[in-house]
Amino acid sequence: MIPAEPAVDATQKQAITLKVNKKTYRLDAEPRETLLDVLRERLDLTGSKKGCDHGQCGACTVHVDGRTANACLLLAVMQQGREITTIEGLAPAGKTNGQEQLHPLQAAFVKHDGLQCGYCTPGQIMSGVAVLRDGHADSPADIREWMSGNICRCGAYAGIVAAIESVKKGDTIG
Amino acid sequence: MKSFSYAQATKPADAVQLLGAQPQSKFIAGGTNLVDLMKYAVENPDRLVDISHLDLAKIEPANGGLRIGALARNSDVAANALVQKQFPLLAEALLAGASPQLRNMATMGGNLLQRTRCNYFYDVSQPCNKRTPGRDAGDAAFRPTGCGAIGGYNRIHAILGSSESCIATNPSDMNVALAALDAVVQVTGPNGSRSIPILEFHRLPGTTPQRDTVLEDNELITAIDLPTSAVGGKSHYLKVRDRASYAFALVSVAARLVTQNGMIREARIALGGVAHKPWRLPVVEQTMVGKPATEATFRTAAQALLAGAKPHEHNAFKIQLAENAIIRALQTVSS
Numbered sequence: 001m002i003p004a005e006p007a008v009d010a011t012q013k014q015a016i017t018l019k020v021n022k023k024t025y026r027l028d029a030e031p032r033e034t035l036l037d038v039l040r041e042r043l044d045l046t047g048s049k050k051g052c053d054h055g056q057c058g059a060c061t062v063h064v065d066g067r068t069a070n071a072c073l074l075l076a077v078m079q080q081g082r083e084i085t086t087i088e089g090l091a092p093a094g095k096t097n098g099q100e101q102l103h104p105l106q107a108a109f110v111k112h113d114g115l116q117c118g119y120c121t122p123g124q125i126m127s128g129v130a131v132l133r134d135g136h137a138d139s140p141a142d143i144r145e146w147m148s149g150n151i152c153r154c155g156a157y158a159g160i161v162a163a164i165e166s167v168k169k170g171d172t173i174g
Numbered sequence: 175m176k177s178f179s180y181a182q183a184t185k186p187a188d189a190v191q192l193l194g195a196q197p198q199s200k201f202i203a204g205g206t207n208l209v210d211l212m213k214y215a216v217e218n219p220d221r222l223v224d225i226s227h228l229d230l231a232k233i234e235p236a237n238g239g240l241r242i243g244a245l246a247r248n249s250d251v252a253a254n255a256l257v258q259k260q261f262p263l264l265a266e267a268l269l270a271g272a273s274p275q276l277r278n279m280a281t282m283g284g285n286l287l288q289r290t291r292c293n294y295f296y297d298v299s300q301p302c303n304k305r306t307p308g309r310d311a312g313d314a315a316f317r318p319t320g321c322g323a324i325g326g327y328n329r330i331h332a333i334l335g336s337s338e339s340c341i342a343t344n345p346s347d348m349n350v351a352l353a354a355l356d357a358v359v360q361v362t363g364p365n366g367s368r369s370i371p372i373l374e375f376h377r378l379p380g381t382t383p384q385r386d387t388v389l390e391d392n393e394l395i396t397a398i399d400l401p402t403s404a405v406g407g408k409s410h411y412l413k414v415r416d417r418a419s420y421a422f423a424l425v426s427v428a429a430r431l432v433t434q435n436g437m438i439r440e441a442r443i444a445l446g447g448v449a450h451k452p453w454r455l456p457v458v459e460q461t462m463v464g465k466p467a468t469e470a471t472f473r474t475a476a477q478a479l480l481a482g483a484k485p486h487e488h489n490a491f492k493i494q495l496a497e498n499a500i501i502r503a504l505q506t507v508s509s
């Protein structure tokens with residue numbers, strides 16, 4: 001049987017199409033390029049951060065087809081046809097009263113000091129949005145368990161949990 | 175990461191054929207173990223065959239139990255209503271593993287095959303018989319390259335079933351639950367399909383620690399079958415680790431118990447974090463049948479399960495920890 005998709009030469013770049021934040025990007029990529037590297041180095045979407053590059057810290061968390069994933073362990077070539085959302089695509093588009101809008105959880109992180117240096121924050125917020133959407137924010141213990149894939153070296157955990165709880169109580173998740 | 179070529183398979187038969195078409199090819203499913211190891215140059219395939227699009231992600235009733243497709247995501251299986259109802263032990267073990275993000279990516283087949291490993295395995299500057307097997311592995315003249323953990327820092331390592339070649343533990347939580355549930359692994363390869371009982375699927379290191387399982391390199395896992403036991407009962411997965419969440423098990427226990435009027439009718443106990451494979455001794459379970467479901471019975475069984483445990487310099491604490499964890503897990507399912 002002849003496989004549907006042709007194999008690609010190791011050194012050869014391959015034309016790939018990625019859908020990120022509702023935009024379609026076409027680029028040439030090597031099979032070994034991770035989604036995180038493509039987002040940051042090729043598409044200029046530097047919101048997703050590289051902390052460990054090994055799936056351990058959660059700084060690179062994005063949504064793939066509406067579910068969180070560590071972009072550092074995903075090969076970009078394997079994400080074609082999937083809907084990718086990064087921190088840049090979270091807030092509602094357009095401006096209100098000349099101001100850019102924030103996603104309610106982004107606003108809550110500001111209000112509740114859910115960050116110090118901010119490096120882990122994009123990943124925290126992408127996980128937080130999923131935690132709220134999937135109904136895992138019923139208690140602080142629940143939030144902590146379902147946010148455990150995101151490490152904060154500054155230890156802003158109290159503020160992070162408070163921010164998620166506040167959105168849960170306000171029920172204003174987008 | 176070393177450069178490699180990529181091919182996407184659309185049917186299981188194509189996947190097997192693509193894998194066989196070029197040496198040094200590997201399947202990739204969720205990629206959470208493989209990509210990680212490729213970044214450390216521990217795995218260096220020349221070609222990846224992407225199996226993530228195969229139509230093998232269903233969870234369906236089969237023969238009174240369940241058939242779970244090899245490509246089903248760990249998070250989907252844990253959240254599945256049939257799994258939660260019939261095999262809550264599996265859901266509990268899956269949710270005890272890794273992080274929400276990783277469980278969204280990780281597949282059942284990939285979890286079965288995540289490498290049995292230790293920190294030294296990841297560090298290519300350290301000797302490791304599993305990563306770099308002796309050149310004559312398998313024959314009488316076998317000369318190991320060495321094991322960084324033996325004589326090194328071995329707090330997380332095995333206390334049971336290890337060999338002079340390797341003392342690593344299988345890190346999967348799911349595998350421990352599958353061992354207690356008598357799962358059957360369905361595989362297909364160039365020479366046809368076969369079924370492998372879970373207790374025979376993973377292996378002890380012996381003199382060939384490079385082989386974690388009995389799966390052949392050219393075989394594809396298609397499904398995991400879970401048979402339903404004749405009688406109901408209670409189950410629990412207890413995971414003891416260095417932090418409250420998102421850490422590998424130091425010791426874990428998958429327990430299932432059926433009791434009647436305080437007497438044990440059926441028992442299943444599998445241990446994680448203690449050996450190169452999930453540790454289960456059906457003979458010990460047999461001796462529990464007909465005995466009262468009391469701490470004394472549980473302690474005797476725990477000690478029998480751990481008989482012959484051999485600690486290394488830094489992990490002697492695991493023996494007592496495992497004994498207590500077994501008793502705690504059994505008390506939880508008997509109360």
Ligand SMILES: Cc1cc2nc3c(=O)[nH]c(=O)nc-3n(C[C@H](O)[C@H](O)[C@H](O)COP(=O)(O)OP(=O)(O)OC[C@H]3O[C@@H](n4cnc5c(N)ncnc54)[C@H](O)[C@@H]3O)c2cc1C
Nearest residue numbers: 203204205206207208271272281283284285287346347395
């Ligand atoms: C930071 C971190 C923490 C973790 N913590 C835990 C934990 O606490 N508990 C736990 O249990 N696990 C843990 N894991 C491991 C995780 O569960 C595994 O990496 C995951 O289950 C592997 O599944 P995958 O689909 O991503 O496999 P892949 O990485 O895609 O594949 C793994 C191996 O299996 C082979 N393979 C995959 N599918 C098939 C198939 N159908 N047929 C034949 N071969 C196949 C591949 O060729 C590869 O060799 C952790 C991982 C990370 C990175």
Ligand code: SF4
Nearest residue numbers: 294302321340341342
């Ligand atoms: S315990 Fe096994 S995996 Fe770890 S260094 Fe020794 S041989 Fe390698």
Ligand code: FES
Nearest residue numbers: 051052053058072
């Ligand atoms: S950068 Fe991906 S998990 Fe740390």
Ligand code: FES
Nearest residue numbers: 116118152153154
């Ligand atoms: S705010 Fe600095 S790492 Fe979290």
